[in-house]
Amino acid sequence: MCSLAISLTTLQSNFIIASAKTSNETETGIFIDKVEGVTEDTIKGVDVSSIISLEESGVKFYDFENKEQDAIKTFADAGANYVRIRVWNNPYDSNGNGYGGGNNDLEKAIKIGKRATENNMKVLIDFHYSDFWADPAKQKAPKAWESFTLEEKEEAVYNYTKESLQKLKSEGVDVGMVQIGNETNNGFVGETSWTNMSKLFNAGSRAARDFDSNILVALHFTNPEKSGNYENISKKLYDNNVDYDVFASSYYPFWHGTLDNLTNQLSNIASKYNKKVMVAETSYVYTEEDGDGHYNTSPKSDQTLDYTISVQGQADSVRNVFQAVADVGESGLGVFYWEPAWLPVGSSSNLESNKLLWEKYGSGWASSYASEYDPDDAGKWYGGSAVDNQGLFDFNGKPLESINIFKYIMTGSTTTKRVERVESVSVETYDKNDINLPDTLTVKYNDKSTTEVDVTWSNSDIKKLQKHVRGTFEVSGKFKTKDKELKKLSAKANVTLLLTNHVVNHSFEEDDSVWKVEHLNDNNGCANIKWEDPKSGDRAMHFWSNSDMEFVVYQTISGLENGIYELKGNIQGGDATNSEMKLFSKTSSGIQEEGFEVDGWRNWKTPIIENITVNDGEITIGVKIKAQAYAWGTMDDFELVKIK
Numbered sequence: 001m002c003s004l005a006i007s008l009t010t011l012q013s014n015f016i017i018a019s020a021k022t023s024n025e026t027e028t029g030i031f032i033d034k035v036e037g038v039t040e041d042t043i044k045g046v047d048v049s050s051i052i053s054l055e056e057s058g059v060k061f062y063d064f065e066n067k068e069q070d071a072i073k074t075f076a077d078a079g080a081n082y083v084r085i086r087v088w089n090n091p092y093d094s095n096g097n098g099y100g101g102g103n104n105d106l107e108k109a110i111k112i113g114k115r116a117t118e119n120n121m122k123v124l125i126d127f128h129y130s131d132f133w134a135d136p137a138k139q140k141a142p143k144a145w146e147s148f149t150l151e152e153k154e155e156a157v158y159n160y161t162k163e164s165l166q167k168l169k170s171e172g173v174d175v176g177m178v179q180i181g182n183e184t185n186n187g188f189v190g191e192t193s194w195t196n197m198s199k200l201f202n203a204g205s206r207a208a209r210d211f212d213s214n215i216l217v218a219l220h221f222t223n224p225e226k227s228g229n230y231e232n233i234s235k236k237l238y239d240n241n242v243d244y245d246v247f248a249s250s251y252y253p254f255w256h257g258t259l260d261n262l263t264n265q266l267s268n269i270a271s272k273y274n275k276k277v278m279v280a281e282t283s284y285v286y287t288e289e290d291g292d293g294h295y296n297t298s299p300k301s302d303q304t305l306d307y308t309i310s311v312q313g314q315a316d317s318v319r320n321v322f323q324a325v326a327d328v329g330e331s332g333l334g335v336f337y338w339e340p341a342w343l344p345v346g347s348s349s350n351l352e353s354n355k356l357l358w359e360k361y362g363s364g365w366a367s368s369y370a371s372e373y374d375p376d377d378a379g380k381w382y383g384g385s386a387v388d389n390q391g392l393f394d395f396n397g398k399p400l401e402s403i404n405i406f407k408y409i410m411t412g413s414t415t416t417k418r419v420e421r422v423e424s425v426s427v428e429t430y431d432k433n434d435i436n437l438p439d440t441l442t443v444k445y446n447d448k449s450t451t452e453v454d455v456t457w458s459n460s461d462i463k464k465l466q467k468h469v470r471g472t473f474e475v476s477g478k479f480k481t482k483d484k485e486l487k488k489l490s491a492k493a494n495v496t497l498l499l500t501n502h503v504v505n506h507s508f509e510e511d512d513s514v515w516k517v518e519h520l521n522d523n524n525g526c527a528n529i530k531w532e533d534p535k536s537g538d539r540a541m542h543f544w545s546n547s548d549m550e551f552v553v554y555q556t557i558s559g560l561e562n563g564i565y566e567l568k569g570n571i572q573g574g575d576a577t578n579s580e581m582k583l584f585s586k587t588s589s590g591i592q593e594e595g596f597e598v599d600g601w602r603n604w605k606t607p608i609i610e611n612i613t614v615n616d617g618e619i620t621i622g623v624k625i626k627a628q629a630y631a632w633g634t635m636d637d638f639e640l641v642k643i644k
Contacts, residue, residue, distance in 0.1 A: 029311070029401035030312050030408070030415055031448070037323075042334040043333045044409075045334065048112065048340070050101065053102045053363040057357040059343050059397060061341065061397040064398075071397075072119055073119050075119075078392075078404045079409075082122050082334070084280065085116075085125055087126065089131050089142035091103050091131050091132055091362075097369040098367060099378070100370055101133060101366055114172060123168075124176065124336070125165070126179040126280075127182075127204065128182045129181060132370055132373050137600070137601055138374065140190060140374075141153070141190035150191065150199065157203040158204070161203075162210060175215060176215065177217075178215055179219070180219055182220050185223065194239075201237075201242045202243055204217075205243045221247070222249065222250035224249055224251065224257060224261060225256045227531065230269060234273050246275065247266070247273075249279055250280060253304060254298050254305055255303065259323075260324075263325075267329070270328055277332055278332065278333040281336060282338060283318075284307060284313065285305075286309065287309065291385070292348055292354050293384065294385060296386050296389050297386045298390065302602070314400070322335050338387075341393060344384070345358065347395075364384040365386055366378035366383070380599060381600075419443055419446075420445055422444070429495070430499070433466065435462060435495055440453060457475055457493065465497070470499055471496070471497055474492055475493045475495055499641035500642070503557070503638045503639060504557065508636065516553070517551060518552045519551045520552065525545075526551060527541060533602070535636040542632075543632065543634075545629060548627070549627055549629075550625070552624050553625075554621065554623075558617060560614050560617045565643065567583065567585050567640045569639075571596060571634070574598055574599065574600050574631075576597070579597075579627035579628065580627075581623070581626075582595050582596070584624055585620070587613060593609070619640070
């Protein structure tokens with residue numbers, strides 16, 4: 001049986017066709033349709049929190065004439081009107097070494113804010129109320145507040161917020177909005193109950209109101225793709241009488257679902273709870289290259305990449321996020337692009353010298369010094385920029401045409417027509433003699449038009465892959481066309497030869513599951529199948545508890561042919577420092593195990609057990625987990641195949 005998946009992939013091409021522009025469009029290097037519903041007051045924002053540490057590391061920025069220029073001015077020239085700046089209380093160790101990520105204390109926020117104000121841009125201050133990154137998995141109180149009671153934290157949040165805003169104002173920074181916390185889905189300043197979190201939200205909100213009643217107060221959350229998530233959060237805020245103006249969402253298209261869903265989620269909040277809404281963070285990749293030798297968060301094979309990995313695709317993605325927010329109506333305030341200037345401090349071939357700069361100036365996402373505060377994440381994976389390929393500048397600091405998206409959404413823009421993408425083909429088959437490749441492929445242009453082109457696949461490539469029994473192989477193709485430019489283009493197909501997977505309900509999608517869960521301590525119910533964080537499909541085996549847990553997830557498979565098998569599973573999770581996690585198999589020949597660790601959301605691990613001998617047609621497979629309270633994760637996509 002053969003399955004076929006066709007997607008569009010970026011194609012570098014010099015194929016250009018003349019294109020007409022309408023009277024109200026700008027002639028540019030990219031096609032952009034005007035966004036309906038945006039106005040001059042729409043927030044067209046950028047988060048440039050790392051800018052000073054980058055400049056200290058030697059990064060230079062230029063304008064379109066290749067003249068060195070403040071990146072903030074370049075953003076203003078491109079139509080951006082708001083700058084978002086994160087603030088950490090004390091991102092330094094006792095010796096004054098910065099934790100990285102821009103070393104974003106209040107002093108840096110003042111410097112960045114003054115530059116934004118000088119360029120007639122308003123400022124959003126993003127208080128994390130932490131000494132380093134705050135996100136759904138990490139909401140740690142600042143070092144100075146760790147021993148505080150809830151009442152002491154309330155007082156500290158109020159005083160810190162108000163005093164910080166007073167310092168910003170005294171330096172002439174035009175603060176238009178204050179964000180009380182960052183992605184506070186599951187906690188805030190070390191508190192995890194909504195009652196306590198809400199008291200702290202209100203302390204920050206009250207400080208902002210007392211400072212200036214005209215400043216907008218925003219709360220920030222993420223994961224709009226999770227069913228019921230935003231409604232649940234909004235109701236918790238309502239029930240706890242939290243005072244705020246703006247519900248701000250992260251939206252990264254490779255993780256956070258469809259734009260229609262985003263609009264629906266934000267519209268519900270706007271209408272039901274009478275709140276303004278916006279996207280506080282978004283971005284998209286323009287190249288697959290890594291600029292500094294530190295891995296990038298995207299692109300990855302398990303991500304949704306609906307746009308071309310190109311400057312045009314990046315602009316299309318951002319344009320459509322603006323449209324999704326504008327579709328909410330008057331309550332939709334706008335969009336911020338996250339860290340569009342976080343460029344490499346040196347080329348990927350100079351990794352060792354880059355590391356020195358990251359450590360000295362904090363221009364990487366984390367330095368080794370952060371390990372004292374964040375040992376499980378920054379302490380292990382510190383390094384450079386994970387988003388240099390999502391910048392609105394190229395690796396050398398020259399602005400990309402996509403930087404102008406902030407003004408093009410107001411007018412639309414056009415350019416010469418050229419090939420933007422050509423279909424790539426992925427085929428999976430259990431029978432290497434049954435490889436069905438398409439007769440035509442779709443070529444897509446940067447103006448969104450398409451054409452179908454006949455293709456001939458290489459027989460020699462197919463014969464070569466048929467000598468194998470397993471793996472992924474590339475088959476090249478040529479377009480059959482009279483068009484000289486299209487004839488220059490190449491086609492390719494990735495053909496994967498599969499072995500039969502004997503795991504029943506391997507991805508936990510079926511309701512009548514054969515999987516068993518055995519809890520080995522009193523903590524029953526910590527592991528179960530949920531519609532949460534799957535690797536594929538809609539469901540996965542999820543585990544979490546607020547107390548220590550020990551359990552086994554397993555199934556027994558019978559009726560197998562005797563032989564040598566291989567077992568693997570996919571696991572992701574976090575907060576499991578003191579844990580024992582093992583993939584295992586049990587046959588009449590004995591028990592085999594492979595240990596693994598989890599180290600962050602969607603950082604999937606794939607433990608493998610090889611050379612499992614099955615002599616009597618039966619095997620039990622599964623995962624054993626012993627972990628401390630608040631450890632969490634999911635398991636998905638198990639595979640057992642006969643290899644000999």
